[in-house]
Amino acid sequence: MSKRAITTYKVFNAEAISKKGVATSSAIDLRRSAQNGIFSIAYVTTAGSLTFSYTVCTTKDGTYFTPTGAESIASGVTVGTGGYSFSPPAYPFMKLVATEADSAATVLTLHLNVA
Numbered sequence: 001m002s003k004r005a006i007t008t009y010k011v012f013n014a015e016a017i018s019k020k021g022v023a024t025s026s027a028i029d030l031r032r033s034a035q036n037g038i039f040s041i042a043y044v045t046t047a048g049s050l051t052f053s054y055t056v057c058t059t060k061d062g063t064y065f066t067p068t069g070a071e072s073i074a075s076g077v078t079v080g081t082g083g084y085s086f087s088p089p090a091y092p093f094m095k096l097v098a099t100e101a102d103s104a105a106t107v108l109t110l111h112l113n114v115a
Contacts, residue, residue, distance in 0.1 A: 004115040007033035011041075012110040017048065017100050025096045027060045028112060038115040040085040041073060041096070048106035051075040051099045052084065056091035064095050076101075 011025045041052060052073040055064035067089050073096075074084045088094065098108055 004036055004038070006113055006115045009112040009114070010110075011096050011112050012098065012108050015098075015108045015110075016105065017050075017098060017108055018105050019048070019100055020102055021100050021105070023098045023108065024055075025110075027057070027064075028094045028096070029060065029092070030094055030114060031092045033114045036115045037087065037090065038085075039088060040083055040113045042081075042083040042111045042113065043077065044081045044109045045077065045079055046107045047079050047104040049101040049103040050077040050106065050108070051101065052077065052110075053097045053099070054086075054088055055095045055097065056088065057093045057095075058091060060093050062093075064093075067091075078103075079106075 015023050017023045055066055057064045073086045
């Protein structure tokens, strides 16, 4: 059985998100790390009700968009720790987005794992 290398990106490090706020990551370059198309996130949040989603692009500085048919990674995420896997279409660049629904300000730490 072959082993898959996992690349972990620190997306947000204690990022403050206000009530009804949105945090969008910097561009994540997946050209060398997403060869197997296996994605997951791991998070720690202090409050609120978050939705995690993503946008993609063919160039680092281009216009990022939500692919047709894409669903949120997770919604209704409340205080604590956890993780979710997801299957985005293949694009060389991605941004992760955390949106606070209408509950409370929060502090978020988020990692993206890619294999």
